[in-house]
Amino acid sequence: MGEAALNFQGYSHVGFKGISKTYDGKSFVVKDLNLQIAKGEFLTLLGPSGSGKTTTLMMLAGFEFPTTGEISVNGKPIQSMPPEKRNIGMVFQNYALFPHMTVAENIGYSLKVRGVQKAEIDRRVTEALAMVRLSAFADRKPSALSGGQQQRVALARALVFEPSLVLMDEPLGALDKKLREDLQLEIRQIADRFDLTVVYVTHDQYEALTMSDRIAIFNDGCIQQVGCADEIYARPNNRFVAEFVGDNNCIDAEITNIQGTLVTARLASGHLVYAKSTLHARKGEKTTIAVRPENVSFVDATERNSVPGRITDVIYCGDQFRTHVELAGGERLFVKSAASTAETRMEVGAEVHLHWQPDSAWALDGRTVN
Structure with a gap:
């Protein structure tokens, strides 16, 4: 999102403090989440x-309860509060619509159980239908709608009682x-129009990168990194984030020198490469050099910071070629190149040299953060 979208009102709407979740007292699904x-x-x-991402969402919704820690909304603890008292909108992957009710009845159901007067229910349902562009479908049953239309109904139902917080669990997972x-x-x-706070769960990287103000990367019950999309993509904290978010080449190496922000590292083949230093970089220690495939190019053998290799596969993807290369030390990486460029027309078995600018690669510690 743009800079304007990141200009929040400045206070914590939702807080997780020391949250852990275990079912057997031994293994933790979520570990010390803050x-x-x-x-x-x-x-x-x-x-x-x-x-651990869905369990975290379910604890916020009230369908799961934390083993330890505190969950707050607007500064008030809610971890012991039942779901119906939390005033949180929820959208699921499977829509969870009542098949015997019309679209309008499904949307208005949450207002009905809250004791809202019929005239007010009708007004809000009409507004919600217009918001999701389904005004003409008010009297249809869910079975008469497409998957996308059903998900719009589910979204309208979650928003019709005007919650300030909406949770979405893989809401688009079943759609093409x-x-x-x-x-x-x-x-x-x-979300922008109604100034909603949205907590959205997905395993789809593209979805996360294109929709989010910030992304929290989960692995093994722990948050590995929190940041805006470009920060996580361009400056991953560790090897897990580098490999999980987008395409990345992760190459094992040993740091031989650190000068300012520049790291020199030796590959298994003995070739030296350069990358930006991180807090984890230590001279003489192992590292993971992470470089995005779009930042790797083919060069002459005389180019500084180049490594030799042999092409093992060339894949045409319409707008680009993905050229897979095996380096002299056995490492494998790939290059993304525009399909219109001459250099992409490589043949399997050809000997090549690869190059990247030092400031487009990162020397990571190779471990996850626990």
Whole structure:
């Protein structure tokens, strides 16, 4: 998102303090989670299956309870409060619509159980239908709608009672790519329009990168990194983040020198390469050199910071070529090149040299943060 989208009101709307969750007292699904979410922020919890992101969302919703720690909304602890008392909107992947009710009845149900008068329910449902562009479908049953339309109904139902906090658990996971992309834009626009605080769970990197103000990367029950999309993509904290978010070449090496912000590292082949230093970089220690494939190019053998290799595969992806290269020390990496450039027309078996600018690579510690 742009700079304006990151200009929140400045106080913590949602807080996790020392949150842990275990079912057996031995293994932890979530470990010592500390996280603050600002009012009006769109925060995405991103990670592989079993990383703890959905459990974190369910604890905020009230469907799971933390073993230790405190969850607060507007400074008030809610971890012992039942879900219906939390005034939180929820959107699930499977829509969870009542099949025997019409679209309008589904949307208005939460208002009905709250004792809202019928005239007010009708007004709010009409507004919610217009918001998700389904005014003409008020009297239809969910079975008569497409998947994308059903998810719009679920979104309208979550927003109709005007919550300030909305939780979304893989809401677009069952939809095809084009429809997912359309709804990503719609959800983000609605969140901005109504100044909603959104906590969004997904394992889809593209979804997280395009929708979020900030992203929290989960693995093994711990947050590995929190930051805006460009920060996480360009400056990953560790090897897990580098490999999980987008495409990345991660190469094992040993640091031979550190001068200012520049690291010199030796690959298994003995070749020296250069990268930006991090807090984890130590002379004489192992490191992971992380460099994005779009930042790697083919060069002459005389180019500084170049390494030799042999092409093992060339894949045409329409707008780009992905050229896979095996380095002299056995490491494998790949290069993204525009399909229109002559250098992409390489042949399998060709000997090449690869190069990257030192400030486009990072010397990571190779471990996750626990």
